[in-house]
Amino acid sequence: MKRTIAVTAALAATLLGAAACGGSSDKDEVTTAASGPVNGAGKTVKVWLMVDAESAWKNVVEDANKRFTAATGAQVNVEYQQWANHLTKLDATLAGTDVPDVVELGNTEFSKYVFNGGFTALNKSDFENSGTWLSGLAGACELDGKTYCVPYYAGARVLIYRTDLFKKAGIAQPPATYAELLADADKLAAANKSDAKFGAFYMPTYWYAAMSFVKATGGEIAVKNGDKWQGQLSQPAAVQGLQRWADLVKKYSQADPAKDENDQAALFAQGHAAMFMGNTWEKGAAEQVKKDPNDPNSAMVNTKVFGKLATAPMPETPSFLGGSNLGVTEKSQNKQLAAQWIKYFTDAQSMQGLIAKGVLPNSTALLDKAAAQPGSEAAAAAAKNSWFTPNAEKWADVEKATVLQQMLRDITTGKKSVQDATAWADQQINSILNEG
Numbered sequence: 152m153k154r155t156i157a158v159t160a161a162l163a164a165t166l167l168g169a170a171a172c173g174g175s176s177d178k179d180e181v182t183t184a185a186s187g188p189v190n191g192a193g194k195t196v197k198v199w200l201m202v203d204a205e206s207a208w209k210n211v212v213e214d215a216n217k218r219f220t221a222a223t224g225a226q227v228n229v230e231y232q233q234w235a236n237h238l239t240k241l242d243a244t245l246a247g248t249d250v251p252d253v254v255e256l257g258n259t260e261f262s263k264y265v266f267n268g269g270f271t272a273l274n275k276s277d278f279e280n281s282g283t284w285l286s287g288l289a290g291a292c293e294l295d296g297k298t299y300c301v302p303y304y305a306g307a308r309v310l311i312y313r314t315d316l317f318k319k320a321g322i323a324q325p326p327a328t329y330a331e332l333l334a335d336a337d338k339l340a341a342a343n344k345s346d347a348k349f350g351a352f353y354m355p356t357y358w359y360a361a362m363s364f365v366k367a368t369g370g371e372i373a374v375k376n377g378d379k380w381q382g383q384l385s386q387p388a389a390v391q392g393l394q395r396w397a398d399l400v401k402k403y404s405q406a407d408p409a410k411d412e413n414d415q416a417a418l419f420a421q422g423h424a425a426m427f428m429g430n431t432w433e434k435g436a437a438e439q440v441k442k443d444p445n446d447p448n449s450a451m452v453n454t455k456v457f458g459k460l461a462t463a464p465m466p467e468t469p470s471f472l473g474g475s476n477l478g479v480t481e482k483s484q485n486k487q488l489a490a491q492w493i494k495y496f497t498d499a500q501s502m503q504g505l506i507a508k509g510v511l512p513n514s515t516a517l518l519d520k521a522a523a524q525p526g527s528e529a530a531a532a533a534a535k536n537s538w539f540t541p542n543a544e545k546w547a548d549v550e551k552a553t554v555l556q557q558m559l560r561d562i563t564t565g566k567k568s569v570q571d572a573t574a575w576a577d578q579q580i581n582s583i584l585n586e587g
Contacts, residue, residue, distance in 0.1 A: 183479055185277035185490035191225025196488050198229045198253040199241075201475065205231040211504035215496040222495075225488050245269055250482045252489035255303060255475050259540065261291040265299045266544040270478035272297045273490055279498045280514035287472030288513060290539030301493050302513035304505050305474030307533035308359065310465045311434050313456060316343065316425045325463035329367075329395075332466050336403045339425040346423060350405035353424035354396075356563070357412040358555040359471045360428045361396045366538045367468045368392035373541040373580050380543055380584035382577030384558070385570065394569050397562050408563045411556065422455035430473060431530045434460050462529035470533040474511070543584045554579045 196219075204212050216227040230251070232240065238260065244250055256264065264270060275281045275298040288302035310332075312325060317335070320342035326332035336351035343349040354360065362372060370389030373382045383389055400406070405423065406415075412429070416436040419427050427433075438457045443449035464470075477497065479489040495501065502512035506521045511534050522531035540546055549555070558576040561567040567575070 183271050183486045183490045184274045185487075185494040186274070187222060187491060189223050189225075189487050189491050191223035191485070191488045191491075193224075194485055194488060195226040195228050196253065196485055196492050197251045198227060198489075198492065199232050199237075199251040200229055200255045201237065202231045202233055204229075204255075208505055208508045208510075211501050211508070212496070214504065215492070215501050218500075219492050219495045223488060223491055225485075227492060245480065245482065248482070250480050252479060252483040252485045253477055253492055254480055255477050256300075258288050258291045258302075258305075258472065258474050258476055261300050261476050261478065262540075262542055263544065263547050264478075265291070265294050268481055270299045271481045271483070271486055272299055273301065273479065273493075274298075277490070278494055280502075280516055283514045283516040285472060285474075285511075285513055285515060285534060285537055287470070287534070287537030287539050288474050288476055290542055292476055292478075293542065300476040300478035301497050303475040303477050303497060304513060305472045305511040305534055305537075306430055306432065307470040307472055307511060307530040307537070308363070308428055308430055308465065309462045309470070309529040309533050310426060311419075311429050311437070311460055311462050312426045313424075313459050314461050315459045319343075320425075325461070326466050329467045333399075336399075336426070340403065343425070348405060348423040350403055350424045351426065352399060352403040353406050353415060353419050353427040354400045354404040355406040355410040355412055355415055355418075356408055356556050356559045357415070357428070358559060359412070361393060361559055362540075362555070363428075363465070363468050363471055363538070364396040365389045365392035368395065371541075373543065373577075373584060375541075375543070380541065380581065382580035384580070385573040385577045390569055390573055393562065393573060397569060400563050408560050420454035420456050428465055431462060431527075434462055464529055464532040469536040469538050471539075472511075472534060472537045541584070545584050545586060548583050548586075549580055552579065552583060554583070 200212065212229060220226060241254065278301050284302045285305055288305055292298050292300040292302070310325060316339055320338040322335050322338060326335050339351040365372065365384070368388050368391040370386065370392045371383040373380050384393070415427055415429060416433040417440065420437040420440065437454065438460055439451040439453055441449040442452045477493050479486050479493070483489050497513060499517070502514065502517050503520070506512055506517065506524055509524060509527055511521050511527070511530055512518070515535055518531045518535055521527050554576055558572045561572045562569055
């Protein structure tokens with residue numbers, strides 16, 4: 152569920168023009184209420200959803216459409232989009248006049264569109280469970296006290312571990328505390344010392360994971376002070392978390408510092424590690440691979456870890472959630488109807504449908520129900536404590552500049568101490584976020 156932010160300068164210019172006065176926080180917003188009834192007879196709401204909904208929970212979409220039409224009289228035209236080109240297509244569409252009314256975006260993709268005026272403000276209280284939305288999704292929706300999107304669904308990062316190696320090392324249960332995780336890692340290392348390539352915990356240069364360690368010790372990446380952003384990674388709480396992450400990597404991981412998380416499941420599948428931190432779907436990705444990766448219809452082949460993996464919450468470590476949000480475009484001609492559709496598609500009935508498909512709902516109040524779904528136990532537990540990146544207009548530029556990745560590589564290779572590396576990162580973050 153990794154989402155890549157790629158918003159073009161052309162989009163920014165187009166949306167700034169549409170906003171009349173600059174970013175969405177500077178203009179008079181028309182707050183869109185989802186409360187009914189809304190008379191939509193003769194109208195059609197155009198909805199852009201990602202292809203996941205079509206392939207995995209189309210019945211949930213159809214049920215929401217039926218209930219929406221029965222209540223409003225309006226029809227729904229759902230157009231399913233591909234992740235590979237959805238932002239490029241959206242940018243071009245928003246530059247015109249024939250725009251979708253509702254758009255799904257990955258949670259990390261939403262912020263820049265919100266800052267650039269692409270979405271209209273919503274009445275948060277009109278949406279079910281809005282008081283308990285997952286913070287890792289809702290963080291992208293808030294700007295200057297207003298709400299610009301509604302959390303849709305999530306997937307959490309968890310601990311993925313080898314049950315056979317745990318048994319071999321005499322470990323009966325996954326770790327429930329961080330101290331237990333380290334103790335288990337020591338047992339695993341001792342039990343597999345004959346394998347020169349073995350690492351008890353595979354951890355590449357994975358900034359989402361490292362920042363989870365920062366959050367676990369009370370640290371922050373950056374905070375806004377007045378009208379300026381200030382990097383916080385060199386502050387004591389953040390340094391403590393990063394030192395903990397670095398100690399784990401140096402003692403227990405055999406990962407190449409040049410590698411990031413994108414191929415960690417495939418490398419873990421080679422059988423030389425006992426644990427890694429990843430999205431729940433990476434368990435399946437590690438267990439089986441396509442015989443021909445270039446052929447979408449190729450048969451699946453079992454790897455060395457097939458049938459040997461299980462998941463658990465990463466102990467005492469908040470999870471960065473992947474997932475999606477839904478927003479009403481600023482250029483929509485059917486704003487209230489669009490908000491009404493989102494209301495149906497994100498209510499408890501729809502969320503129950505998503506839970507049945509093995510994905511996480513948008514509310515902490517529903518996570519216990521998700522935990523009762525076989526295979527979702529660890530992700531549901533992890534999602535109860537989640538975090539989001541700084542909701543800054545230029546945060547995407549920090550990611551593009553790979554500031555955090557460089558900081559982590561400098562630490563794990565010994566090029567810089569944690570304190571020096573974080574001081575450098577704070578300088579880079581300050582420069583980027585406050586540029587202009």
